[in-house]
Amino acid sequence: MDRHARIFVTGHRGMVGSAIVRRLQSGGYDNLVLRSRTELDLLDQRAVHAFLADQRPDYIFIAAAKVGGIQANDQYRADFLYQNLAIQNNLIHGAHLAGVQRLMFLGSSCIYPRDCPQPIKEEYLLTGPLEATNEPYAIAKIAGVKLCESYQRQYGRQYVSVMPTNLYGPNDNYDLANSHVLPALLRKAHEAKARGDAEYVVWGSGTPRREFLYVDDLADACVFLMERGYDGALLNLGTGQDVTIRELAEAVMDVVGFRGRIVYDHSKPDGTPRKLLDVSRMAALGWRARTGLREGIAQAYASAPFRQDNSPVQREGTA
Ligand SMILES: NC(=O)c1ccc[n+]([C@@H]2O[C@H](COP(=O)([O-])OP(=O)(O)OC[C@H]3O[C@@H](n4cnc5c(N)ncnc54)[C@H](OP(=O)(O)O)[C@@H]3O)[C@@H](O)[C@H]2O)c1
Secondary structure, eight states: OOTTOOEEEETTTSHHHHHHHHHHHHTTOOOEEOOOTTTOOTTOHHHHHHHHHHHOOSEEEEOOOOOOOHHHHHHTHHHHHHHHHHHHHHHHHHHHHTTOOEEEEEOOGGGSOTTOOSSBOGGGTTSSOOOSTTHHHHHHHHHHHHHHHHHHHHHOOEEEEEEEOEEESTTOOOOTTTOOHHHHHHHHHHHHHHHTOSEEEEESOSOOEEOEEEHHHHHHHHHHHHHHOOOSSEEEESOSOOEEHHHHHHHHHHHHTOOSEEEEETTSOOOSSEEOBOOHHHHHTTOOOOOOHHHHHHHHHHTOTTOTTOOOOOOSOOO
């Protein structure tokens, strides 16, 4: 990519979009196009098409989406389906009309069938039923993948979809009502320490295995792919390694410096026993994640908005 190319990053205030912006800026890209929701509502088809026709970006990263935890996905099913379909349709079709040749669509590993074999390969898409709670969100994302693939096949556009595993890092959502497991654990451990609690409660049995990718590594992978070009439709992005929730909770405790003990609340659901992406396609292209889990947790904690007291971050493992 030319360092002066016009690069439109949508959702640039979100966790993923802001990481892509950081990565582009540190790579010397100096012509970024950024618009907040009040400046450009991506649900407004006419406004989006007019904006793209006027700005004619060379590259687009679609990191804007309606995103939330399991509860929000289940409760606001119509909003998740409609808004995600509308945002991606407006951007992908608008990009095509404006002659944009290269675009990257951010999906999520929840598009894969609920019970598919592990680790999850790209070709498992559409081979079985989806997890019911986030089915509307997953259906929207699958439609986005197919839209990109179809513009690729019908019009020769380089519109590529990437499927990241669980992400964490700066600008994550720490609202306990709808946050993901890692930010929720960080906040709970921090608050348990601040209150001087003897215990810190973790939902479920601690045995499920999950994979976590630091968001700056994800951004690095996205820019790597955009720079290099990729003529496939879909790529998994992850570390290729998983940990148990117990190991995750212990790493979080260590970073926060909470010295109490972990209690597992077995009345809360565990979810699927294992979720790990097969990242061999991305590895074959020459990319791999660099940030270790403990190091990433320490960086996320250092930037967490709830740490107003600036309590120390344990950067070296004590375990
Ligand atoms: N977080 C994860 O663990 C994870 C994992 C895998 C994949 N992903 C994917 O990565 C992408 C980004 O996720 P994220 O975690 O960065 O979400 P996020 O922090 O909620 O960011 C989403 C961004 O989209 C913007 N947006 C939503 N609706 C909009 C609209 N109508 N007009 C303009 N902007 C709009 C939001 O703007 P406001 O700031 O105004 O709300 C926000 O900046 C999603 O496609 C998600 O599926 C995330």
